Amino acid sequence: xxxxxxxxxxxxxxxxxxxxxxxxxxxxxxxxxxxxxxxxxxxxxxxxxxxxxxxxxxxxxxxxxxxxxxxxxxxxxxxxxxxxxxxxxxxxxxxxxxxxxxxxxxxxxxxxxxxxxxxxxxxxxxxxxxxxxxxxxxxxxxxxxxxxxxxxxxxxxxxxxxxxxxxxxxxxxxxxxxxxxxxxxxxxxxxxxxxxxxxxxxxxxxxxxxxxxxxxxxxxxxxxxxxxxxxxxxxxxxxxxxxxxxxxxxxxxxxxxxxxxxxxxxxxxxxxxxxxxxxxxxxxxxxxxxxxxxxxxxxxxxxxxxxxxxxxxxxxxxxxxxxxxxxxxxxxxxxxxxxxxxxxxxxxxxxxxxxxxxxxxxxxxxxxxxxxxxxxxxxxxxxxxxxxxxxxxxxxxxxxxxxxxxxxxxxxxxxxxxxxxxxxxxxxxxxxxxxxxxxxxxxxxxxxxxxxxxxxxxxxxxxxxxxxxxxxxxxxxxxxxxxxxxxxxxxxxxxxxxxxxxxxxxxxxxxxxxxxxxxxxxxxxxxxxxxxxxxxxxxxxxxxxxxxxxxxxxxxxxxxxxxxxxxxxxxxxxxxxxxxxxxxxxxx
Amino acid sequence: xxxxxxxxxxxxxxxxxxxxxxxxxxxxxxxxxxxxxxxxxxxxxxxxxxxxxxxxxxxxxxxxxxxxxxxxxxxxxxxxxxxxxxxxxxxxxxxxxxxxxxxxxxxxxxxxxxxxxxxxxxxxxxxxxxxxxxxxxxxxxxxxxxxxxxxxxxxxxxxxxxxxxxxxxxxxxxxxxxxxxxxxxxxxxxxxxxxxxxxxxxxxxxxxxxxxxxxxxxxxxxxxxxxxxxxxxxxxxxxxxxxxxxxxxxxxxxxxxxxxxxxxxxxxxxxxxxxxxxxxxxxxxxxxxxxxxxxxxxxxxxxxxxxxxxxxxxxxxxxxxxxxxxxxxxxxxxxxxxxxxxxxxxx
Numbered sequence: 001x002x003x004x005x006x007x008x009x010x011x012x013x014x015x016x017x018x019x020x021x022x023x024x025x026x027x028x029x030x031x032x033x034x035x036x037x038x039x040x041x042x043x044x045x046x047x048x049x050x051x052x053x054x055x056x057x058x059x060x061x062x063x064x065x066x067x068x069x070x071x072x073x074x075x076x077x078x079x080x081x082x083x084x085x086x087x088x089x090x091x092x093x094x095x096x097x098x099x100x101x102x103x104x105x106x107x108x109x110x111x112x113x114x115x116x117x118x119x120x121x122x123x124x125x126x127x128x129x130x131x132x133x134x135x136x137x138x139x140x141x142x143x144x145x146x147x148x149x150x151x152x153x154x155x156x157x158x159x160x161x162x163x164x165x166x167x168x169x170x171x172x173x174x175x176x177x178x179x180x181x182x183x184x185x186x187x188x189x190x191x192x193x194x195x196x197x198x199x200x201x202x203x204x205x206x207x208x209x210x211x212x213x214x215x216x217x218x219x220x221x222x223x224x225x226x227x228x229x230x231x232x233x234x235x236x237x238x239x240x241x242x243x244x245x246x247x248x249x250x251x252x253x254x255x256x257x258x259x260x261x262x263x264x265x266x267x268x269x270x271x272x273x274x275x276x277x278x279x280x281x282x283x284x285x286x287x288x289x290x291x292x293x294x295x296x297x298x299x300x301x302x303x304x305x306x307x308x309x310x311x312x313x314x315x316x317x318x319x320x321x322x323x324x325x326x327x328x329x330x331x332x333x334x335x336x337x338x339x340x341x342x343x344x345x346x347x348x349x350x351x352x353x354x355x356x357x358x359x360x361x362x363x364x365x366x367x368x369x370x371x372x373x374x375x376x377x378x379x380x381x382x383x384x385x386x387x388x389x390x391x392x393x394x395x396x397x398x399x400x401x402x403x404x405x406x407x408x409x410x411x412x413x414x415x416x417x418x419x420x421x422x423x424x425x426x427x428x429x430x431x432x433x434x435x436x437x438x439x440x441x442x443x444x445x446x447x448x449x450x451x452x453x454x455x456x457x458x459x460x461x462x463x464x465x466x467x468x469x470x471x472x473x474x475x476x477x478x479x480x481x482x483x484x485x486x487x488x489x490x491x492x493x494x495x496x497x498x499x500x501x502x503x504x505x506x507x508x509x510x511x512x513x514x515x516x517x518x519x520x521x522x523x524x525x526x527x528x529x530x531x532x533x534x535x536x537x538x539x540x541x542x543x544x545x546x547x548x549x550x551x552x553x554x555x556x557x558x559x560x561x562x563x564x565x566x567x568x569x570x571x572x573x574x575x576x577x578x579x580x581x582x583x584x585x586x587x588x
Numbered sequence: 589x590x591x592x593x594x595x596x597x598x599x600x601x602x603x604x605x606x607x608x609x610x611x612x613x614x615x616x617x618x619x620x621x622x623x624x625x626x627x628x629x630x631x632x633x634x635x636x637x638x639x640x641x642x643x644x645x646x647x648x649x650x651x652x653x654x655x656x657x658x659x660x661x662x663x664x665x666x667x668x669x670x671x672x673x674x675x676x677x678x679x680x681x682x683x684x685x686x687x688x689x690x691x692x693x694x695x696x697x698x699x700x701x702x703x704x705x706x707x708x709x710x711x712x713x714x715x716x717x718x719x720x721x722x723x724x725x726x727x728x729x730x731x732x733x734x735x736x737x738x739x740x741x742x743x744x745x746x747x748x749x750x751x752x753x754x755x756x757x758x759x760x761x762x763x764x765x766x767x768x769x770x771x772x773x774x775x776x777x778x779x780x781x782x783x784x785x786x787x788x789x790x791x792x793x794x795x796x797x798x799x800x801x802x803x804x805x806x807x808x809x810x811x812x813x814x815x816x817x818x819x820x821x822x823x824x825x826x827x828x829x830x831x832x833x834x835x836x837x838x839x840x841x842x843x844x845x846x847x848x849x850x851x852x853x854x855x856x857x858x859x860x861x862x863x864x865x866x867x868x869x870x871x872x873x874x875x876x877x878x879x880x881x882x883x884x885x886x887x888x889x890x891x892x893x894x895x896x897x898x899x900x901x902x903x904x905x906x907x908x909x910x911x912x913x914x915x916x917x918x919x920x921x922x923x924x925x926x927x928x929x930x931x932x933x934x935x
Contacts, residue, residue, distance in 0.1 A: 055701045055918055057683045135818070141765075142818045242809075245770070246802045248933070257805075258770070261672045262925065263696040264679070264918050347838045348816035357837060371650045430676055437684035444686070523673045524680075528639065528665030535668070539645045542670055546836045547812060 027405070030397040031413065037456040038416050041423045044431030045278070049271035055264060065268035066275075074250075079276070082251040085168055085240070086233030092173040093229050094222070096331065097180020100324060104181070105188040108310045109321040115328065116185075116569060117562075119178035120509060122332040124561040125339070126517045126537055127175060127238035129554040132547075133335035134171040135242060136342065136350070138162035144350035145334065151353075163247035172239045174331035176232060180225050182510055186469055186502040187221035219291065224468035227288050228461070231421045234277055252276060253424070260426045270424060277422035285418050289411035343552040363552035372531045380533040381560065383447055384515035387454035388508045394455070395462030396504065399470050400496070404478070414467065421460040428457055429521030445527030453521045458511045465510070469503030470496075501575045509568055513561060533557060621659060623712050623876035628869045632662055635863035638870050639665045641674050643694035644853075648886050655882065656873050662866050671696040678704055678858075687860045690867035693874065697727040697854040698915045706857040708868060712875035716891040719913045720852050729852030730874045731828070731888035734906045735775045736848055738811065738830040741839040743820040749843050753779070756823070757794035765820035766795075767802045767810050768932065773924035774914040775824040776931075778849035781912055792931050795823070803932050808832070815840040824849075827906065831887040831899065842902075844909045851914055852891065 049065055051058035069075070100119060104112040125133075137145050140158035149159050161167060195217065199209045215222070237253035244254060252273055259270040313320055341351040344359040367373060398417055402410030420428065432453045436443050443449040473496065481491045497504075519534030526535055537557075540550045632638075638656070642649050646668055653664040669677065671694045681688045682704050697705070705726040713721055713728050720729025739749065743765070750756050756766070780788040795801065801823055804810045811829040814822045815838025822830070830842045855874040861867040873879055880890040884898045897903045916924060 055679075056703065057679055139818060142816055241805050245805050246767075248803070260676075261670070262771070263672055263675060263699050263921060265672050265676045267676070346836050371646045426673075430680060433677065434680045434684065437681065437686050445688075523669050524677055526667065526669075528667060536646075538670070539668055542806065542808060546833075547816065 041428040041431040053268045065272040069272040088169040089233035090229040096177035101184040120565045131242040183225040220471040281422035285415040339551045346548040363548040376531040388511040391462040399467040417463040418460045425520030429524035465507035623872040631865035632869045638866040641689040641692040687862040690861040710872040720891040727854040727856040729891040731853040734827040738822045757798045767819040768823040778847045778912040782847035
């Protein structure tokens, strides 16, 4: 069977009309929509980078911004710091997330459900608050863990300092490792254990099976995760802003933010600096695609049926579970306890060490009575639901086109969808505002303009999640369906959707959480009556609002997310049970 | 025994009641609101709505404009954003010929291209500080943003505080515990104006060499951190933010040194305002005694002499020093930013 036939419809329809079949048109529409979404901020990035800033927007074409941005050796230091920070974060996060994914998905260790919920919880906390919480935990002056250790061991100097490269990497990794768990988890879940069993039966030890069988099979998921984490590290700005700046460890985003926050903002310089991020992003996608080009080699779900089974840990079940719990206690427990504790006090409060004043609900009352809080919650949840749904559907189709329909040139589409990750969100916000003010599309001052920005910004996450999941499904399943007369819609609905559902749900949850707390682009796009949670958080941080109020806002934001995440987990478990039952039936 | 009133008492009580009711009616009447120009009000009412862009948080901003709404019957739409975001947004909207907002209230209006703003002189402008009035009539100061150092009272004794900026360099024990925001260009300009270029450079270099100041991002974050004890001293910060943290109960105090840099939280009217008369009326309101009294409750320092500061005596303390008004143009801002980076972030 000709593999190349899978994908775009090439069946003769007479008079060369095949290209106009509805399925091809639908696919083309998805690509065009995604292309347009990415084109707007990308065009703005190029235009502002290559034009002079006149104070009233871009002026004549010029390379002045690049000279200003790159003419000092300072850039080399930014580049070096950024690389160390992003690579360190990707590595630590991958190890932490990978371990949790392995425990939850591949072993019979108890508390798997709890770990799943905790993982989601840890990135539900906004990045700005995570960074603030780590300062309150590990600052040499006011960090309560340092104070506790000093008093217990009678030390004169604080044993830890968050104000270091190691501190920055740890603060970001503790926030992002659930992402590694979410991307690796579904891949581990659908990994066909019979390949490992075959190796074990042939006399291999488990420590040999892991690097020779398991990890190579997971290569697309691992590389996809590393790529995403690396780019997130390169483009993250909360940790560099709160922890890196006082430590004098500047990275690219520090300078990009400084340029966009100056008065008047220097978007030209910010865009010129962003070019480095964009180039790294394209190179990274290219190499990712290169290293996973033999897609069939990584497919673990084939037409031969598969049976996800778990490793029996026997007497190690509880020790492994407790070690995983300890990981969560450190990475999530410390900042969360700090935030919750702080939320009951107005000024600095150190858990178990000392707090000024009496605990009260004052901060919660302040937030709940904040004039636009309830409206903002409603708008944010609605927008996040819509954005997550649209992105998952769109990238489902895009990933399929990139991997199945046009596999040779699919990396172009993959890169296109991934590019927004390298464009600072403030630039996306400004570009979307400008574009839709100029175009006769009446979305200005409505939630639709926010939705457009959110879909643009989070498209890369959907693409990474789904393309790594799709790589694990062998295309022989689709080929068999097509040979049996199934239409593309049926292939999507009856074959790909059930198999990819865990991945799609994971992507949906992650995008939802990111969108609920988005602030950088929203500040440009909110209008009267379209306030979002992120802009309130920023107001609390920038203008009024004590440590306590900021912490209370963080805790309040987590609450609805817990409910939503629990509901989705319930749905996910149901789907998994049904899939397991179907697999068992097929095997029988 | 049931108490009875004499005729004289009844008369006296009736008189008091009449005076009180008149006083109350007077309080509601437009005459008690000098900013409420009847002709402007009628024209503004016909427009119906007012859109405000402001960097002031909603906790202060919404109740403030509620006063305006109740006094005028004009519906207010309030959009909050940081100075830099609002600047970009207004510039983009101007280029797109979008009639979006009527008035803007933030601290960097003087750095905006003048084409964005309508030249207008509100009647209440005569009551504010002369330096709070733009000679081009495009903006007016609503509150004064004074700059001064602040210290954590649990980490530093008041008796140890330096009397001049030069004396900072004598306190080696504060090394690594002094912070300054990375955008304090107004303060830097005032230092150069006060000390002269050569001496100012030397004073700052000595401070940087001895104290290794931590350059932070965000003035409120720095005020909070100083109040929490993360830093012992803010080398410079906005007085109203240090006061804000103090009013929240943190152990932080300001102290004044020569020079005290000052700029303003300003108000201006959009050149393309969709409701130009409502904008003029709102600008007049922002400069009124009523508005500035309301803002003073939150520690904003007034630009009118007939409004008391909060905490009392703050302005007097600052005014004992050499106050230098620093209003930078965008080009000056870039220049001072470069100089700041050179001095505070030696590479």
